[in-house]
Amino acid sequence: MFENHQLDALPTHQDIIFKPLADNALFYVQVSWLLFYVPLMCVLAAVCYFNEAFASLAQTPLLVALPSILITSLAYNVLSVRLRGVAIRNHDIAYKKGVIWQQVTILPLSRIQHTEIHRGPLERKFGLASLRLYSAGGMSADLNISGLSHGDCKDIRQFIQDYTQPTLTQTESTDIANTDESINE
Amino acid sequence: MNKQHWQRVSPWALVYFVLHFAYRFVKDGIFNLLPIAVVFVTQVQNKLFWGQIAAAVAVVALLVYSIAYYINFRFCITDDHDIMLNKGVFKKERLTLSFLRVQNVNIAEPFYFKPLGLVNCIFDAAGSVSQEVVLPGVTTHYAESMREQVLTYKEVEDKELTSSSSQYVQNDPLLSLMLSNKEVAKFGLMSNMAILALAALAPFMNVIFDYLEDAVIKRLEVFYEQEVGTLVNAAALAVFSILFLVILVAVLLSVIMSLIRFYNYELYFKEGKFKRIAGLLERHQLSVSLEKVQSIVIKQNLIARLLNRYTIQCFQATSGLAAGAKSKQSLVMPVLNIAQVNQTLLWVYPWLNRDNFDFKALNFKGVEKALLYKNTVFYALLPSLIIGVGGYISDVLHPLHGVVGFCFLSVFVYLSYVRYGYYFYQHNGRYYGIFRSGMLGVQYRVFELYKAQSARSISTFLMRNSDLKSLSIQLASGSVSLPYLKSHIANDIIDFTLLQAESEQRRWM
Numbered sequence: 048m049f050e051n052h053q054l055d056a057l058p059t060h061q062d063i064i065f066k067p068l069a070d071n072a073l074f075y076v077q078v079s080w081l082l083f084y085v086p087l088m089c090v091l092a093a094v095c096y097f098n099e100a101f102a103s104l105a106q107t108p109l110l111v112a113l114p115s116i117l118i119t120s121l122a123y124n125v126l127s128v129r130l131r132g133v134a135i136r137n138h139d140i141a142y143k144k145g146v147i148w149q150q151v152t153i154l155p156l157s158r159i160q161h162t163e164i165h166r167g168p169l170e171r172k173f174g175l176a177s178l179r180l181y182s183a184g185g186m187s188a189d190l191n192i193s194g195l196s197h198g199d200c201k202d203i204r205q206f207i208q209d210y211t212q213p214t215l216t217q218t219e220s221t222d223i224a225n226t227d228e229s230i231n232e
Numbered sequence: 233m234n235k236q237h238w239q240r241v242s243p244w245a246l247v248y249f250v251l252h253f254a255y256r257f258v259k260d261g262i263f264n265l266l267p268i269a270v271v272f273v274t275q276v277q278n279k280l281f282w283g284q285i286a287a288a289v290a291v292v293a294l295l296v297y298s299i300a301y302y303i304n305f306r307f308c309i310t311d312d313h314d315i316m317l318n319k320g321v322f323k324k325e326r327l328t329l330s331f332l333r334v335q336n337v338n339i340a341e342p343f344y345f346k347p348l349g350l351v352n353c354i355f356d357a358a359g360s361v362s363q364e365v366v367l368p369g370v371t372t373h374y375a376e377s378m379r380e381q382v383l384t385y386k387e388v389e390d391k392e393l394t395s396s397s398s399q400y401v402q403n404d405p406l407l408s409l410m411l412s413n414k415e416v417a418k419f420g421l422m423s424n425m426a427i428l429a430l431a432a433l434a435p436f437m438n439v440i441f442d443y444l445e446d447a448v449i450k451r452l453e454v455f456y457e458q459e460v461g462t463l464v465n466a467a468a469l470a471v472f473s474i475l476f477l478v479i480l481v482a483v484l485l486s487v488i489m490s491l492i493r494f495y496n497y498e499l500y501f502k503e504g505k506f507k508r509i510a511g512l513l514e515r516h517q518l519s520v521s522l523e524k525v526q527s528i529v530i531k532q533n534l535i536a537r538l539l540n541r542y543t544i545q546c547f548q549a550t551s552g553l554a555a556g557a558k559s560k561q562s563l564v565m566p567v568l569n570i571a572q573v574n575q576t577l578l579w580v581y582p583w584l585n586r587d588n589f590d591f592k593a594l595n596f597k598g599v600e601k602a603l604l605y606k607n608t609v610f611y612a613l614l615p616s617l618i619i620g621v622g623g624y625i626s627d628v629l630h631p632l633h634g635v636v637g638f639c640f641l642s643v644f645v646y647l648s649y650v651r652y653g654y655y656f657y658q659h660n661g662r663y664y665g666i667f668r669s670g671m672l673g674v675q676y677r678v679f680e681l682y683k684a685q686s687a688r689s690i691s692t693f694l695m696r697n698s699d700l701k702s703l704s705i706q707l708a709s710g711s712v713s714l715p716y717l718k719s720h721i722a723n724d725i726i727d728f729t730l731l732q733a734e735s736e737q738r739r740w741m
Binding site for chain 1: 684706711
């Protein structure tokens, strides 16, 4: 890798064993998707019912396409949730996600500027939460981990706070590990 | 309990507030007033009278608001090394900025303060425009003493925090770089300021085109018909002339803008700190500590290649959303010839300057050929097929156009592929990376690995089958990426970068 430096054995991120998301994360993802998709199907069905010209043109393709999209999406969600995982190491947090483009993102704990826990109505119903971790320079959260249990979220946040707290007191630095728990009603 | 001595700025600061809010009104509020402007133009009968009334009301409102803002504007330097600021008219705010959070203290000397010997003292907070504190209309002496106070405090704190001494020793000689205004004008040609100038005219394009058609193009058409007769299409010639004129005006505007920004450019470097003074209407003094620089970009676009010039940008930490707004705070060395690039790099990265530095001489490693194949298929073959087949079916284009298109696009794909490269170097226990990218132009981004904020690997099914990965490293000044590397190389880069970020004790910001 270096022109003038030999690398020693490094702690490798490929060996990380990821912890899967919470048990009901898949159920939450499917319900969220259906809450978007079923009303869309109802609107299209209503248009077909009231507009014969549109129905004669689009009914058959819609009857084939909509269930196909629904089944494909539900199957995709199963795969997507199963491929996601989170892991905490001594000095960083890793998150993997993606079906077609599989990504592994690793964020050193010392670089975390800000953490947020979000809980929407559905997430509260299922006992889940989303954890958002921000570092400097990103356009949005560096890590946005949804589908964690609320307990896991709080544990991770506490771990991050404990890790960054000595730095905070030592340097009286910026917003390191400012926390914000927002609940979307 | 610490003592708080609240101060007002000079009454001359009122000039700054008036101009500042007028600028803000034009920049942010003018588009919101467009519906009113439409109603005014279409419905109001006595436009001149009501226009004057509206202008007078706007001016009075601006003056009253600025005076109220001035009255409420107070600042205080606490014994706890915080800058506190009370401001606002309708919504009163108190802003507290710790000396430790101040990234730079910049001094700007607008032309209207010059006869009075006053300046604006700008405390640039790391990564947030809304947290920036400006003290307008303070004396140069006060601004300089504030800067000294803040920087000295930060230095002492830094030394207490890290025992690792800076690579810069005290009493280093003062190094300088001056750019002639002729050189600065070249930046106008190189930069995309011409496009920005045209973009600023975008909302008025329809009006401009209508006017041009009525006033200029028709006359030009008549002129060409008389002068060149039927040899060429007079209408086409007229449009071409106008286009040429528009480009010429845009380039001229661009040159003027770069002169306004970088007029009489002076750059100084001492003990790891840059100080840049430049500007025509406002002499802006920007100080940047090298330790605070997150990455350095050396770039050369197509026009710069023709002029044999480079641009160097030193990026500081930004909060992503404010990246655009904070670009004003990034240190730009606009037009440098190769000797000046060498000179500057000698100050910043002495290890790079080896025997008349030339980036081409560095042993850059390229990315895998699979990227070339993939991009050729997606960005050259597929679009060409669509052009060829679509043209053939619609009988508009000959299928040969598809072949020409493929050759043309393939050249760009190939250039983009060969530009990708990476180079890592260790110097005095510090680890640096250089990522090269580009197409017609080229840019090199140099950064210290420990400043990485996060690292990411990306792979598709086909990439995993071919043992390939792309990687992206998030820096506090944006992200850098390398596509299609062998998995073990990408893994090594990610692992070593993380090791550096997690084990290095030096401050990253």
